Amino acid sequence: xxxxxxxxxxxxxxxxxxxxxxxxxxxxxxxxxxxxxxxxxxxxxxxxxxxxxxxxxxxxxxxxxxxxxxxxxxxxxxxxxxxxxxxxxxxxxxxxxxxxxxxxxxxxxxxxxxxxxxxxxxxxxxxxxxxxxxxxxxxxxxxxxxxxxxxxxxxxxxxxxxxxxxxxxxxxxxxxxxxxxxxxxxxxxxxxxxxxxxxxxxxxxxxxxxxxxxxxxxxxxxxxxxxxxxxxxxxxxxxxxxxxxxxxxxxxxxxxxxxxxxxxxxxxxxxxxxxxxxxxxxxxxxxxxxxxxxxxxxxxxxxxxxxxxxxxxxxxxxxxxxxxxxxxxxxxxxxxxxxxxxxxxxxxxxxxxxxxxxxxxxxxxxxxxxxxxxxxxxxxxxxxxxxxxxxxxxxxxxxxxxx
Numbered sequence: 321x322x323x324x325x326x327x328x329x330x331x332x333x334x335x336x337x338x339x340x341x342x343x344x345x346x347x348x349x350x351x352x353x354x355x356x357x358x359x360x361x362x363x364x365x366x367x368x369x370x371x372x373x374x375x376x377x378x379x380x381x382x383x384x385x386x387x388x389x390x391x392x393x394x395x396x397x398x399x400x401x402x403x404x405x406x407x408x409x410x411x412x413x414x415x416x417x418x419x420x421x422x423x424x425x426x427x428x429x430x431x432x433x434x435x436x437x438x439x440x441x442x443x444x445x446x447x448x449x450x451x452x453x454x455x456x457x458x459x460x461x462x463x464x465x466x467x468x469x470x471x472x473x474x475x476x477x478x479x480x481x482x483x484x485x486x487x488x489x490x491x492x493x494x495x496x497x498x499x500x501x502x503x504x505x506x507x508x509x510x511x512x513x514x515x516x517x518x519x520x521x522x523x524x525x526x527x528x529x530x531x532x533x534x535x536x537x538x539x540x541x542x543x544x545x546x547x548x549x550x551x552x553x554x555x556x557x558x559x560x561x562x563x564x565x566x567x568x569x570x571x572x573x574x575x576x577x578x579x580x581x582x583x584x585x586x587x588x589x590x591x592x593x594x595x596x597x598x599x600x601x602x603x604x605x606x607x608x609x610x611x612x613x614x615x616x617x618x619x620x621x622x623x624x625x626x627x628x629x630x631x632x633x634x635x636x637x638x639x640x641x642x643x644x645x646x647x648x649x650x651x652x653x654x655x656x657x658x659x660x661x662x663x664x665x666x667x668x669x670x671x672x673x674x675x676x677x678x679x680x681x682x683x684x685x686x687x688x689x690x691x692x693x694x695x696x697x698x699x700x701x702x703x704x705x706x707x708x709x710x711x712x713x714x715x716x717x718x719x720x721x722x723x
Contacts, residue, residue, distance in 0.1 A: 367624035373412035374613035375419035379671040392430035392677035412448030425678025428457040439483025451485040460493035502538030519561035645695035667708040
């Protein structure tokens with residue numbers, strides 16, 4: 321297969337036969353023909369200069385009940401195979417995070433099973449795995465005290481540690497509903513961190529991802545909350561590997577990055593501005609723990625491997641074309657980005673059907689998904705254009721969109 325200088329393969333075979341009609345945004349349809357080609361990684365080795373982790377989604381069992389409010393029934397074979405796909409590219413895996421629909425369809429029973437199963441798979445290959453520990457077995461609307469929040473965190477932390485994964489201490493809706501100020505957050509996190517068997521990753525999830533987390537860390541303004549976060553990390557730096565920041569504000573992320581103690585990492589969760597944040601500046605750089613990396617895994621891994629060797633031109637040529645796709649997938653309402661991640665996994669053959677727990681495949685409309693298809697093509701992350709076109713056509717047929 322031929323490739324261009326930026327590491328992309330040549331045009332897909334039989335490109336003219338792949339034409340299909342997509343919504344044009346004006347109430348009609350227009351012909352679209354895939355033209356870009358997938359990025360081709362040079363190897364599956366993990367990047368060296370940055371720790372790069374993709375947050376993975378969950379494929380639903382199409383033969384089981386996965387209606388809104390029903391217990392989640394994952395397709396375990398497809399779900400675990402997707403994690404091996406991410407590891408094969410050289411990326412680490414973040415499991416049981418918000419990308420896996422924590423608090424949006426994936427209940428704690430299914431989450432605990434997911435952590436155990438993925439942990440077992442990671443051990444077979446010595447793979448990089450982090451898993452979310454939260455409090456979502458509690459009803460956020462319930463009258464829970466801080467002790468109940470700590471007990472819920474403890475149960476989940478133990479599950480993650482027993483699975484052999486590094487814990488990510490996720491933001492807690494129950495804590496956000498109960499905490500009276502920064503002191504309550506400091507008390508809960510102190511007690512939770514004391515039980516960790518290894519340094520953990522903290523998680524700051526902004527309101528674009530979860531509106532119920534408004535005021536987290538004890539301040540409505542994230543810039544003010546940053547002072548509380550930095551103080552917490554400084555006090556417990558020996559128990560904290562890093563913090564994942566998902567505020568979609570590059571300036572705030574860089575500010576916090578410069579406030580961290582030596583040895584504590586900043587993992588960007590900014591799915592809008594990740595190329596510049598990972599590249600960094602003369603004062604440092606961010607590592608990556610990103611939902612969008614699951615959708616662009618081969619390109620992302622190869623881009624950061626290029627950065628390992630100082631080839632910033634190739635890094636940018638591979639990663640920057642993925643930004644329009646990422647910004648579309650994470651457009652408002654941002655918390656429905658999981659639908660686009662699952663959609664692209666289906667187009668690329670990583671699961672048999674476009675199904676999600678909680679029926680979340682219906683959270684984005686057909687025009688949104690068709691735009692995601694176009695942008696994925698332009699970014700070079702459709703690994704099999706013929707399969708992607710065939711699958712999209714089947715969706716368009718069901719939706720009543722003519723070819």
